Amino acid sequence: MKPDLTPSICLLIAVVLSGPARAAQDPPRHLQTYRQQGVDQVDIQNGRQLWYSTVNQRSCTSCHGDNPAKAGKHVKTGKAIQPMALSANAERFQDAKKIEKWFLRNCKWTLGRECSTQEKADILTWLSSQ
Amino acid sequence: MKHKTMMIMGYALLASVLTFSFYGMGQSLASSNDKYGEHDTGEMEYEDSKQHAATKQYPLYVDECGSCHMAYPAQLLPPASWQKIMRGLDDHFGENAELDTTTRQALEKYLSKASSSRSYQKLFRNLGNQAPLRITELPYFVHEHDEIPSRFIQANDKVSSLSQCNACHQNAERGQFDEDDVTIPGVGRWDD
Known part of the structure; x- marks a missing residue:
């Protein structure tokens, strides 16, 4: 009798596909915190729009560049900034404290005000999808 | 016989993939747990070295300040300058660089101690009581680069x-x- 290896092979493929590499692309855990803080629905287009908006000649892209999947450069010091897109940099958005630190600083510098929880959820979702 | 061998090989392969995969999952969980850990802002791990060559930077300082610019060695400014810089981080040369209180205090403590090192005192020649915010404004620095x-x-x-x-x-x-x-x-x- 010829043994049927099909189930083993299917299981093997499934295991390989669902491995840790896939997990890195999952939405950041921090979005859960925003949900707990009252964000019912995220607006990915608003996230994108905020990223590319310009206020007083300042934009997220001033330092991060036009393409979040590529490295940016600090507008003043020239120091390299690693890509923000999760697809290009799996290290991003792993540390809740770090996310909040940079949102606070950068929203104030770029938009001249703090970002709302909704806006942060939208931007985070958009960057994670890139 | 041949079939049996193939079957054994198939299961062996499956087992190794499963083992590796679970290992990988464990690893990624372990590393993400590390990342969620708080910064160690307790006792500092630097040495107030008297030798220039052995100047060791405080990891928290490199992490917090070095992400936007070179982590300037603390010894390049007098303690009073660092104090001014650290109290005005919300307008740090035109940028917002504010920190949470715990981190800021740990860095202040480090900068104050590390900048008191005697080995760099010649940098502060002709400075009097001034506490410049920029290293490039030190009279010694200006003289060396003019x-x-x-x-x-x-x-x-x-x-x-x-x-x-x-x-x-x-x-x-x-x-x-x-x-x-x-x-x-x-x-x-x-x-x-």
């Missing part, structure tokens, strides 16, 4: 400013500024 033509610094794309110590001083982050270590990008070694 002969370098602007085409080597400001008009040089690879340098652009005297604030970019490490563009020319190869071991700047380790607190080494010997002239022997100077290489100006696009120009070569500097010897005055």
Whole structure:
């Protein structure tokens, strides 16, 4: 009798596909915190729009560049900034404290005000999808 | 017989993939747990070294300050300057660099102690009671760099400013500024 290896092979493929590499692309855990803080629905287009908006000649892209999947450069010091897109940099958005630190600083510098929880959820979702 | 061998091989392969996969999952969980850990802002792990070559930077300082610019060795400014800088982080040379209180206090403590090192005192010559915010404003610094033509610094794309110590001083982050270590990008070694 010829043994049927099909189930083993299917299981093997499934295991390989669902491995840790896939997990890195999952939405950041921090979005859960925003949900707990009252964000019912995220607006990915608003996230994108905020990223590319310009206020007083300042934009997220001033330092991060036009393409979040590529490295940016600090507008003043020239120091390299690693890509923000999760697809290009799996290290991003792993540390809740770090996310909040940079949102606070950068929203104030770029938009001249703090970002709302909704806006942060939208931007985070958009960057994670890139 | 042949079939049996193939079956055994198939299961062995499956088992190894499963083992590896679970191992990987464990690893990624372990590393993400580390990342969620708080910064160690307790006892500091630096040594107040008297030797320039051995200047060791505080990891929290490198992490917090070095993400936007070179982590300037604390010894390059007097304690009073650092105090002013750390109290005005919300307008840090035009940028918002504010920190949470715990982190800021840990860095203040480090900067205050590390900048009191005697080995760099010659930098603060002719400073009197002034506490400049920029290293480039120290009279000693100005004196040491006044002969370098602007085409080597400001008009040089690879340098652009005297604030970019490490563009020319190869071991700047380790607190080494010997002239022997100077290489100006696009120009070569500097010897005055």
